[in-house]
């Protein structure tokens with residue numbers, strides 16, 4: 001069964017390609033390599049013993065998307081990761097984000113609704129909840145006004161898919177709302193490859209540990225949390241990848257109860273920034289150089305998932321602890337610096 005993975009050379013995409021191939025799916029990747037490298041294919045091949053098909057296509061080129069679906073008429077499912085994801089950049093360049101994340105989604109959906117039957121998995125984010133009023137966050141928590149154009153593309157993306165599903169019974173879709181993905185494959189063949197200075201906490205920590213950055217700035221210790229730093233739900237990327245395979249299977253096997261569904265993907269456990277630092281220090285045996293600085297604009301205080309729906313309906317549960325995920329992130333950092 002042929003599955004298209006857009007952005008399949010990226011961080012979460014590459015881990016998902018591995019899990020799909022391990023389950024026997026035939027994978028074709030589309031990636032424009034704007035934030036990834038063709039070398040990732042080698043890592044996927046080493047892990048799975050199989051090289052996925054790969055086409056370097058920019059999804060903004062509509063004619064190329066149309067041509068792709070003509071040549072691969074046997075694609076039965078699409079997992080759509082390809083998107084821009086830097087929150088700060090999205091504020092500076094909103095139109096780039098709307099074109100990259102919304103325009104391309106529309107082109108893909110146009111192809112899928114023209115098929116007899118199609119399954120579609122969308123990368124959404126817990127960012128759609130903003131600062132939720134209650135913890136843990138369930139899927140029925142209200143979607144709040146987006147803090148950035150990036151966040152808005154996730155909200156709008158979900159709405160576009162929901163609207164399209166309403167009038168196209170042949171299209172089945174699931175949006176997965178990720179909490180904070182981290183870590184690398186246990187084989188250390190694939191992992192996160194941030195370009196430039198990482199914006200996210202875990203790669204910044206591992207780069208600081210590796211001596212690439214001098215010091216981690218902890219953004220605020222005056223939040224109303226156990227130690228004053230923000231709380232997030234850090235989910236191991238391999239666990240997250242497996243959630244995609246289960247979601248896809250649900251659609252391919254026609255087990256979905258609605259043709260548009262939403263699931264949180266997190267661990268259900270919140271960790272503060274200082275706890276994440278402690279985890280790094282524990283698994284690496286190194287002291288991390290960090291200092292407390294002012295809050296970062298736009299940060300919410302606390303977000304962690306209620307994962308009951310994914311547990312019960314998808315039969316998915318996160319397996320790895322924060323320490324295990326951190327260890328994999330550290331092993332990966334050492335490998336790419338080594």
Ligand code: UD1
Pocket residue numbers: 087088125126127151180181199200201202204216217218219220229230231232273296297298299
């Ligand atoms: C961020 C995005 C979110 C996106 C997600 C994708 C923002 C405001 N939000 O989430 O929309 O879906 O990435 O991965 O950018 N921290 C530090 N020092 C650092 C970096 C982070 O203290 O150098 C803290 C942050 O204040 C936060 C936590 O670490 O409390 C996690 O930050 P980050 O990894 O950037 O993720 P989010 O902000 O949760």
